[in-house]
Amino acid sequence: MNNPSKSKSGPPIVGVSKNIERVRELIEHVASTGLNTVVFGESGVGKEVVAQNLYQKSPRLGKPFIKINCAALPEGLLESELFGYERGAFTGAEQRKKGKFQLAHSGVLLLDEIGDMSLPLQAKLLHVLQSGGEFSPLGSEKDVKADTWVIAATNHDLKKDIEEGRFREDLYYRLNIIKIYLSPLRERPEDIPPLIDFYIKEYASMLNNRHIEKPGAKVIDRLCTYSWPGNVRELQNVLKRMLVLGDCGQIVEELFNSERIVSPTSGADDKLNHHASLSKILDLGGKNSPENQSFSLKTAKKNAVEMVEREIISHVLGKTDWNRSKASKILKISYKTLLYKISDLNIIPPEK
Amino acid sequence: MKKPFKLLIIDDAEEILTALTNFFSQKEYDVVSAANGLDGLKHIEAKDAAFDLIITDLVLPNISGVAIISIVKKKFPDTPVIAITGWGEHPESLAKEAHADYVLEKPFKLPELEQLVKKLLK
Numbered sequence: 001m002n003n004p005s006k007s008k009s010g011p012p013i014v015g016v017s018k019n020i021e022r023v024r025e026l027i028e029h030v031a032s033t034g035l036n037t038v039v040f041g042e043s044g045v046g047k048e049v050v051a052q053n054l055y056q057k058s059p060r061l062g063k064p065f066i067k068i069n070c071a072a073l074p075e076g077l078l079e080s081e082l083f084g085y086e087r088g089a090f091t092g093a094e095q096r097k098k099g100k101f102q103l104a105h106s107g108v109l110l111l112d113e114i115g116d117m118s119l120p121l122q123a124k125l126l127h128v129l130q131s132g133g134e135f136s137p138l139g140s141e142k143d144v145k146a147d148t149w150v151i152a153a154t155n156h157d158l159k160k161d162i163e164e165g166r167f168r169e170d171l172y173y174r175l176n177i178i179k180i181y182l183s184p185l186r187e188r189p190e191d192i193p194p195l196i197d198f199y200i201k202e203y204a205s206m207l208n209n210r211h212i213e214k215p216g217a218k219v220i221d222r223l224c225t226y227s228w229p230g231n232v233r234e235l236q237n238v239l240k241r242m243l244v245l246g247d248c249g250q251i252v253e254e255l256f257n258s259e260r261i262v263s264p265t266s267g268a269d270d271k272l273n274h275h276a277s278l279s280k281i282l283d284l285g286g287k288n289s290p291e292n293q294s295f296s297l298k299t300a301k302k303n304a305v306e307m308v309e310r311e312i313i314s315h316v317l318g319k320t321d322w323n324r325s326k327a328s329k330i331l332k333i334s335y336k337t338l339l340y341k342i343s344d345l346n347i348i349p350p351e352k
Numbered sequence: 353m354k355k356p357f358k359l360l361i362i363d364d365a366e367e368i369l370t371a372l373t374n375f376f377s378q379k380e381y382d383v384v385s386a387a388n389g390l391d392g393l394k395h396i397e398a399k400d401a402a403f404d405l406i407i408t409d410l411v412l413p414n415i416s417g418v419a420i421i422s423i424v425k426k427k428f429p430d431t432p433v434i435a436i437t438g439w440g441e442h443p444e445s446l447a448k449e450a451h452a453d454y455v456l457e458k459p460f461k462l463p464e465l466e467q468l469v470k471k472l473l474k
């Protein structure tokens with residue numbers, strides 16, 4: 001059900017709640033301004049849809065719409081993705097590469113998960129925004145100037161991140177010229193029936209309208225009382241399951257059962273203590289603890305991936321006596337990528 | 353009688369908005385008020401708006417005061433805008449970049465603001 005050609009245009013913003021109506025109105029009024037914007041809201045509430053709608057209603061429609069996820073890449077890689085580099089900027093930079101900031105010139109750059117950007121990169125971004133879009137790619141003497149509309153999205157409470165020293169206050173004000181907040185789906189249950197309606201039609205046509213069991217009034221009523229931790233994305237998944245599997249009643253039951261299991265219980269901690277690595281990934285008690293407001297599965301996943309990568313790369317480097325070219329062949333990654341990973345994962349060579 | 357000057361005042365702090373609105377209404381200004389940026393912008397974009405001067409707080413829900421200043425200065429470059437800003441917030445430099453005519457820090461005295469308004473309306 002992934003239609004890449006649709007990724008830019010995206011769906012309309014469906015909903016009848018006060019929050020959604022206000023958001024639609026806000027978009028109408030600000031889409032033509034090109035002023036820095038931040039879209040706030042939990043995971044799956046529709047932040048990207050809002051960004052796409054801003055773009056579609058703006059004079060920048062038809063120009064590039066470029067998205068970059070600030071949580072998915074290690075710091076150094078994110079920097080070179082954003083701002084590009086010159087040939088020879090570092091070992092392995094065989095070709096010059098344009099940054100996304102420049103590729104989005106005259107269009108939109110969506111900085112997804114801006115709350116996960118590292119402080120040094122925040123400083124660089126601030127600098128670029130202050131100078132009206134001027135920056136120099138890594139290893140380049142010359143400045144590039146890009147007229148890029150920056151829209152950021154986050155599920156963090158950035159105010160709290162500022163208090164805790166994880167987000168720059170000056171960058172916050174610089175980005176937050178327009179602020180769009182999407183409330184969680186559980187706080188606007190009146191949007192659930194129209195969303196169901198919209199997506200059932202959409203999916204039914206993808207399934208060539210072959211005979212499908214649609215959720216009835218009773219099922220829809222129950223769906224309106226569910227807590228939707230995954231918001232609209234979770235609703236979509238439930239609807240897809242219903243259309244493909246039928247038996248809507250059963251699926252609703254399972255949904256409410258899973259809700260009970262996921263909610264925190266007192267015994268959960270004990271079980272987790274048996275998994276030292278798991279608690280490390282979860283950063284239990286730390287800033288990405290699931291008990292914490294700012295917890296995100298993405299960050300946990302990123303931590304897990306980094307941990308595994310660090311283990312394996314260190315192991316291979318040990319075996320090859322830190323011969324990086326050999327190690328990169330064993331790991332089946334490019335030499336350049338290996339260098340990046342060594343520096344980003346902070347893998348330290350043994351003392352000679 | 354001369355037509356009174358028309359002011360738009362935007363602030364999300366109710367006490368301040370009420371105080372400013374009452375003060376300038378008593379001084380015979382024609383005052384329109386808004387408690388957030390979007391409502392303010394709607395007044396600005398209304399057909400017969402024609403404000404002589406705009407006073408806006410900087411930190412506002414949805415559309416910030418900085419955005420209001422940028423939008424006004426683009427559409428109505430001759431309309432003066434005064435930005436008022438709270439303590440401990442640092443978007444003054446943004447307001448200046450957006451070409452606010454004056455940035456006034458809270459707390460201020462109402463007559464001080466009125467002097468400023470008079471000066472800018474000349």
Ligand SMILES: Nc1ncnc2c1ncn2[C@@H]1O[C@H](COP(=O)(O)OP(=O)(O)OP(=O)(O)O)[C@@H](O)[C@H]1O
Pocket residue numbers: 010011012013014015020041042043044045046047048049050153155232233236
């Ligand atoms: N109001 C809405 N109307 C129609 N579709 C919606 C709406 N809100 C969200 N969706 C759909 O739900 C899915 C998730 O939305 P989206 O990707 O915009 O969420 P997000 O807030 O960016 O999530 P994340 O934080 O995980 O990146 C998308 O397929 C989107 O099209």
Ligand SMILES: [Mg+2]
Pocket residue numbers: 047048112153
């Ligand atoms: Mg998203």
